[in-house]
């Protein structure tokens with residue numbers, strides 16, 4: 001159905017239905033452990049991921065559904081370790097508990113094939129100019145996979161699941177440990193973990209910036225450009241609330 005075949009009312013209804021799902025997508029980090037995700041749900045979620053746009057239509061992603069309870073335990077334990085390591089490093093990042101990953105009813109690993117940066121506009125001659133294009137190519141790749149993962153999360157939200165997007169898997173050490181266990185080729189990086197399921201406790205809606213704060217018309221609205229000091233203050237005073245409190249508790 002093309003837009004010009006829809007009445008204005010139909011357009012708005014369709015968009016509102018989509019927005020309802022988007023607004024209801026909320027991060028939760030603990031799920032009902034014995035809930036079972038039917039295969040059809042996994043397939044619907046990956047079907048959504050499959051239709052995502054990507055630079056050069058390269059579709060540089062791969063999804064691995066992890067059903068094996070022992071593997072979930074092992075992954076979750078590794079993240080708990082990572083959480084402890086970060087605390088020792090004094091990063092001051094309010095790292096969450098990863099215990100909930102161990103029994104997440106739905107768990108999908110997202111792989112991305114960085115070789116596809118070659119499919120984007122690059123020179124591949126090692127020159128300074130090439131490095132500039134290579135950096136852009138990496139951004140294209142990451143945006144592509146994010147578009148696909150987001151589609152998957154929205155499909156899971158549409159199915160009524162609470163979702164959890166985990167990127168804390170990027171470190172080389174975790175990659176080296178898990179890729180051989182899962183038969184993941186060297187070229188592919190496991191970039192995300194997607195957990196989902198019925199929530200153990202109701203999800204809560206986190207603070208979102210107001211429309212006017214993120215939207216400019218024709219020209220960037222300088223009022224929405226925080227100074228470095230303001231930004232650092234946001235990190236110091238508000239970040240933890242934005243991450244772990246519902247919107248009504250963030251001033």
Ligand SMILES: Cc1cc2nc3c(=O)[nH]c(=O)nc-3n(C[C@H](O)[C@H](O)[C@H](O)COP(=O)(O)O)c2cc1C
Pocket residue numbers: 025026027028029096164165166167168169204205206242243
């Ligand atoms: C790119 C990306 C990376 C994230 N990485 C992590 C992560 O490693 N661990 C985690 O617990 N949550 C992670 N999150 C979840 C965010 O903390 C969460 O989306 C944010 O607090 C906003 O809450 P909401 O999803 O309920 O809107 C990530 C989300 C995104 C989109």
